[in-house]
Amino acid sequence: MIETNKNLKDLNTFMVPAVARYFASATNNDSLYRILASNEWSESEKHFVLGGGSNILFINDYDGFVLKNEISGIDIVSEDNDSITVRVGAGVSWHDFVMWSVKHNYWGIENLAYIPGTVGAAPVQNIGAYGVEAASVISSVEYVLLPDAEKKVLFNNECNFDYRNSIFKKNPEKYIITYVYITLQKKGKAMLNYGRVAESLTEKGIKNPTPQDIATIIIDIRKSKLPKVGEVGMAGSFFKNPIISKKQLSEIQEKFPQVKYFDLENDMVKIPAGWILDELGYRGFTSGNVGNYKNHALIVTHNGNGTGVEVYKHVKNIIKKVHEVFSIDLEPEVNIVI
Numbered sequence: 001m002i003e004t005n006k007n008l009k010d011l012n013t014f015m016v017p018a019v020a021r022y023f024a025s026a027t028n029n030d031s032l033y034r035i036l037a038s039n040e041w042s043e044s045e046k047h048f049v050l051g052g053g054s055n056i057l058f059i060n061d062y063d064g065f066v067l068k069n070e071i072s073g074i075d076i077v078s079e080d081n082d083s084i085t086v087r088v089g090a091g092v093s094w095h096d097f098v099m100w101s102v103k104h105n106y107w108g109i110e111n112l113a114y115i116p117g118t119v120g121a122a123p124v125q126n127i128g129a130y131g132v133e134a135a136s137v138i139s140s141v142e143y144v145l146l147p148d149a150e151k152k153v154l155f156n157n158e159c160n161f162d163y164r165n166s167i168f169k170k171n172p173e174k175y176i177i178t179y180v181y182i183t184l185q186k187k188g189k190a191m192l193n194y195g196r197v198a199e200s201l202t203e204k205g206i207k208n209p210t211p212q213d214i215a216t217i218i219i220d221i222r223k224s225k226l227p228k229v230g231e232v233g234m235a236g237s238f239f240k241n242p243i244i245s246k247k248q249l250s251e252i253q254e255k256f257p258q259v260k261y262f263d264l265e266n267d268m269v270k271i272p273a274g275w276i277l278d279e280l281g282y283r284g285f286t287s288g289n290v291g292n293y294k295n296h297a298l299i300v301t302h303n304g305n306g307t308g309v310e311v312y313k314h315v316k317n318i319i320k321k322v323h324e325v326f327s328i329d330l331e332p333e334v335n336i337v338i
């Protein structure tokens with residue numbers, strides 16, 4: 001069923017109001033193709049695919065067609081002694097899929113527990129947390145290529161995966177991801193070198209953790225730092241962690257000797273944007289209906305009573321301030337839909 005003038009406020013975790021001219025949900029390939037064949041689809045100049053709505057900021061109403069991807073299903077496509085490959089519907093909740101995986105004792109995505117959003121969104125921004133990225137388990141992505149609605153597949157090495165980036169993120173108007181093929185391992189190795197994960201296992205006296213043990217710890221850590229979806233409007237980290245040269249780092253160190261950074265290749269470093277914003281006093285900041293979360297400055301928040309424009313103004317102020325003080329241009333990680 002195609003709806004008209006649908007308010008998307010309950011369908012985006014930023015909880016901003018935005019009215020879509022047309023709206024419909026696809027639950028499988030057949031219903032997707034019915035939508036793509038509709039007059040409403042072809043007469044719309046703009047099309048937008050919505051998953052869990054957890055990495056998006058609508059600034060205005062959407063004068064086009066919003067398609068909610070609810071394609072479901074987790075099907076095993078191949079299995080041997082070491083690994084298993086599953087074809088997962090793009091509309092499956094990512095966290096539910098992680099819980100399915102750890103329940104079966106498979107390795108590979110336990111560090112990515114409790115990330116909001118859908119499986120179909122995972123390849124778009126190459127979701128990542130605690131030293132693991134979705135790109136490390138995605139074997140291929142099945143999608144419909146627009147405008148001709150051809151069914152296609154891209155293999156991992158063709159997806160141009162990068163830090164919170166992919167071919168899909170760069171060309172959102174061309175791709176409707178339908179299924180993601182994910183390969184999980186039966187004998188895995190715990191990835192514990194990020195943050196407090198190893199420490200928490202020791203505290204609990206766990207020497208040989210299962211994927212479930214690790215997921216449980218990650219869920220606890222995320223719950224302590226990030227707001228729950230629905231508690232406050234937000235979309236996780238708003239900005240990417242900026243990558244700068246060591247030369248620029250040393251200039252920053254003159255003013256901020258305590259700056260946090262992680263070494264990368266080619267004399268580059270990554271600075272935590274959360275630290276930068278904290279340093280500028282944004283943690284727990286509020287102004288009108290918007291602000292930054294009390295436990296993590298990188299989470300831009302909205303109390304549910306404002307608009308996308310207000311959030312966007314706040315974001316632009318942050319970018320300006322960071323540029324003035326650090327000479328760094330922060331890039332949003334969240335998709336901004338104008």
Ligand code: EPU
Nearest residue numbers: 129130131236237239240241272274275278283296297298
């Ligand atoms: N920090 C502060 N003050 C703050 C927030 C952070 O000083 O208000 C410092 C922390 O103490 C830490 C550093 O900044 O030393 C990094 O913080 P954290 O470990 O929380 O990770 P992050 O770099 O802010 C990234 C991802 C998160 C992911 C975590 C854990 C990005 C943009 N964000 O956050 O992903 O959960 O690592 O792996 O890369 C998301 O993308 O939406 C997201 C939540």
